[in-house]
Amino acid sequence: MSRRKIVRYVFLIFLLLILFACARETEKENKMLISSAQIENTISSVAKLYPEVSIARIQKGVKQVAQFWQAEDGTAEAFQNFCKAHFIADPQIRQQTFVRLEAAFEQIFGHASELSRELKWHLDVDTGEILPIDYLLGEYSPGAHTIDDLFKTKIAFVILLNFPAHTLEERLQNGPNWSREDWAQDRMLKILPARIPAAVQQKLGQAYLAADNYISEYNILLDKVLTDDDHCLFPDGLKLILHWGLRDEIKSQYANPDGLSRQQMIALIMERIIRQDIPKVVINNPKVFWKPGVNEVISAEGNINVSNEPEATIRYEKLLDIFQATQLADQYYPNAPTLIQRKFESDREIPEEKVKALFTTLLTSPVIQEVAQIIQKRLGRPLEPFDIWYDGFKSRGTIPPEELDKIVSKKYPSVAAFQEDLPQILSDLGFCSITVAFLAEKIQVDPSRGAGHAMEGGRRSDKAHLRTRIPASGMQYKGFNIAIHELGHNVEQVFSLNKVDHYFLRGVPNNAFTEAFAFTFQAKDLDLLGIKQTDSAAEIYQVLDQLWSLYEISGVSLVDMAVWHWLYEHPHANAEELKAAVVKIAIDTWNQYYAPVFGKNDSPLLAIYSHMIAYGLYLPDYAIGHIIDFQLKQYLENKNMAVEMERMCRLGALTPDEWMKLAVGESISVTPLLETARLAVEKVK
Numbered sequence: 001m002s003r004r005k006i007v008r009y010v011f012l013i014f015l016l017l018i019l020f021a022c023a024r025e026t027e028k029e030n031k032m033l034i035s036s037a038q039i040e041n042t043i044s045s046v047a048k049l050y051p052e053v054s055i056a057r058i059q060k061g062v063k064q065v066a067q068f069w070q071a072e073d074g075t076a077e078a079f080q081n082f083c084k085a086h087f088i089a090d091p092q093i094r095q096q097t098f099v100r101l102e103a104a105f106e107q108i109f110g111h112a113s114e115l116s117r118e119l120k121w122h123l124d125v126d127t128g129e130i131l132p133i134d135y136l137l138g139e140y141s142p143g144a145h146t147i148d149d150l151f152k153t154k155i156a157f158v159i160l161l162n163f164p165a166h167t168l169e170e171r172l173q174n175g176p177n178w179s180r181e182d183w184a185q186d187r188m189l190k191i192l193p194a195r196i197p198a199a200v201q202q203k204l205g206q207a208y209l210a211a212d213n214y215i216s217e218y219n220i221l222l223d224k225v226l227t228d229d230d231h232c233l234f235p236d237g238l239k240l241i242l243h244w245g246l247r248d249e250i251k252s253q254y255a256n257p258d259g260l261s262r263q264q265m266i267a268l269i270m271e272r273i274i275r276q277d278i279p280k281v282v283i284n285n286p287k288v289f290w291k292p293g294v295n296e297v298i299s300a301e302g303n304i305n306v307s308n309e310p311e312a313t314i315r316y317e318k319l320l321d322i323f324q325a326t327q328l329a330d331q332y333y334p335n336a337p338t339l340i341q342r343k344f345e346s347d348r349e350i351p352e353e354k355v356k357a358l359f360t361t362l363l364t365s366p367v368i369q370e371v372a373q374i375i376q377k378r379l380g381r382p383l384e385p386f387d388i389w390y391d392g393f394k395s396r397g398t399i400p401p402e403e404l405d406k407i408v409s410k411k412y413p414s415v416a417a418f419q420e421d422l423p424q425i426l427s428d429l430g431f432c433s434i435t436v437a438f439l440a441e442k443i444q445v446d447p448s449r450g451a452g453h454a455m456e457g458g459r460r461s462d463k464a465h466l467r468t469r470i471p472a473s474g475m476q477y478k479g480f481n482i483a484i485h486e487l488g489h490n491v492e493q494v495f496s497l498n499k500v501d502h503y504f505l506r507g508v509p510n511n512a513f514t515e516a517f518a519f520t521f522q523a524k525d526l527d528l529l530g531i532k533q534t535d536s537a538a539e540i541y542q543v544l545d546q547l548w549s550l551y552e553i554s555g556v557s558l559v560d561m562a563v564w565h566w567l568y569e570h571p572h573a574n575a576e577e578l579k580a581a582v583v584k585i586a587i588d589t590w591n592q593y594y595a596p597v598f599g600k601n602d603s604p605l606l607a608i609y610s611h612m613i614a615y616g617l618y619l620p621d622y623a624i625g626h627i628i629d630f631q632l633k634q635y636l637e638n639k640n641m642a643v644e645m646e647r648m649c650r651l652g653a654l655t656p657d658e659w660m661k662l663a664v665g666e667s668i669s670v671t672p673l674l675e676t677a678r679l680a681v682e683k684v685k
């Protein structure tokens with residue numbers, strides 16, 4: 001799955017959760033229904049029943065229940081009675097209860113995901129014509145009310161009363177001494193981060209949806225963009241989406257000998273979008289021409305009296321709406337009352353200071369300066385700010401694409417042929433015969449409508465699904481390349497569900513980890529076709545390419561982080577003030593980390609990413625992903641990938657740092673990449 005697709009996929013799931021999870025009718029502004037006196041009273045009455053139990057455990061449990069208890073759950077008396085009745089003093093019963101819960105959740109989550117896959121079957125799998133009913137079935141969400149039901153049935157409260165939730169600090173400090181079961185119990189509590197009233201959920205969902213709609217319809221028609229002297233630099237019909245399309249066009253123009261003027265034009269357009277002096281009328285509009293240089297709009301008939309009224313603040317209004325809805329939800333997260341905390345402490349489980357330190361170490365490394373000099377030499381001109389997207393290190397393959405297509409289509413004329421060959425592919429990747437048989441049995445290949453996707457199984461008796469598109473003329477090389485990437489995801493999914501000792505520990509710490517495995521598989525695609533390629537120069541340039549990409553996305557991430565801090569520090573700001581702040585933050589970040597390398601000050605380009613507007617502090621995931629990806633791939637080099645991968649996947653969803661230490665023997669760090677890049681720079685010189 002491409003990065004962008006993953007973002008949108010994750011985002012959609014997130015939206016569904018927001019829109020439907022615990023969708024209750026009544027919105028109550030009560031933060032805590034149970035008073036502290038009632039909590040204390042309950043603690044002492046439970047303690048009286050179980051004098052042998054540590055008071056700390058009782059206090060923790062009762063307080064956790066109180067944090068989530070609402071009027072619909074019962075009176076304060078009912079609260080106290082519940083705590084007395086359901087507190088589990090006997091350690092053995094408590095342990096058995098956990099085992100029961102773990103088995104039950106495998107069924108609840110597993111069946112919901114299986115059912116959801118079946119309901120979306122005809123939308124996702126190429127079964128012929130899609131019928132109108134398929135869209136409605138696809139919208140049916142079997143897991144939508146799970147959290148709500150867990151509270152209604154009081155299962156959630158039993159968990160909260162008897163098992164402690166931990167802060168990230170506690171996990172990092174005590175985690176290394178925890179048993180596997182301690183870890184699994186910690187993960188169980190993560191199912192219940194908050195209980196948000198339906199009306200607040202809805203506001204949050206609407207704000208995200210509005211922002212997503214805004215960015216996904218924000219197109220620039222480059223064939224309608226003119227230079228100051230009326231030239232169009234772009235081919236007819238070139239319509240590109242912000243920021244992905246515009247950025248990728250800058251990238252692809254490096255292969256074009258006269259791409260510079262196009263790149264400069266796109267960078268200018270990006271600046272106008274960031275500063276919001278882009279005329280409102282030119283967005284997604286084929287009926288007008290636009291001269292970004294002088295910022296004039298001309299009608300198709302040549303009339304220049306078209307208003308160039310600026311977009312002004314709409315971009316930042318979307319972000320502000322998300323922030324305001326987020327603030328409404330904040331109070332319902334007892335352990336992480338800001339989005340910044342939720343993102344770093346709950347989701348990523350890496351402290352923000354550590355993430356920031358990783359980025360700044362990289363941004364200020366002397367190696368960056370050296371790579372910049374290499375780029376400048378290759379370009380034969382001084383660097384421009386948009387060269388943060390320099391794309392000239394990538395190697396172009398030596399075998400013509402048509403030839404590769406011929407080899408692949410002959411080998412895989414159908415989906416069945418690919419499924420049949422799975423054991424051979426896995427064996428060629430180094431898996432032993434027992435593991436090959438196990439994996440091949442657990443991965444089902446489906447003909448996909450989309451380009452490719454790896455769908456995990458939800459419980460151990462289910463299968464993972466590899467979705468791949470094979471045209472009637474047989475599989476194409478590009479499709480094969482994607483399918484091998486997806487197979488990497490599937491193998492990870494099967495191992496980390498079926499070979500992990502606890503259901504609550506299934507999976508890997510986050511997306512970056514599964515992507516690293518997928519890219520490792522993907523890089524072996526030509527080997528699998530029996531085509532040997534040894535190009536050591538390509539490997540050297542690939543390292544430089546990775547470093548330069550990380551350099552770019554680290555700065556973009558720092559801007560995203562600083563903007564959210566600014567929002568929380570200015571909770572009553574308006575869109576105009578937010579715009580000024582974003583531009584200032586982007587320029588300050590540029591001047592600190594990029595101007596010394598580029599020799600140019602005051603570029604706001606780091607603020608162009610759409611994620612910053614619509615995905616709520618998502619961007620650091622990319623940068624962290626690149627760092628982990630490199631460490632993992634480097635560790636796997638010259639090792640038995642198959643054996644190592646299984647060993648790593650069996651670790652399950654620990655914190656990223658704990659996982660890394662056990663998997664590759666060191667914490668998350670940019671040092672391996674910087675060291676390798678330094679050697680690469682020397683070789684290039």
Ligand SMILES: [Zn+2]
Pocket residue numbers: 001002485489515518
């Ligand atoms: Zn992927």
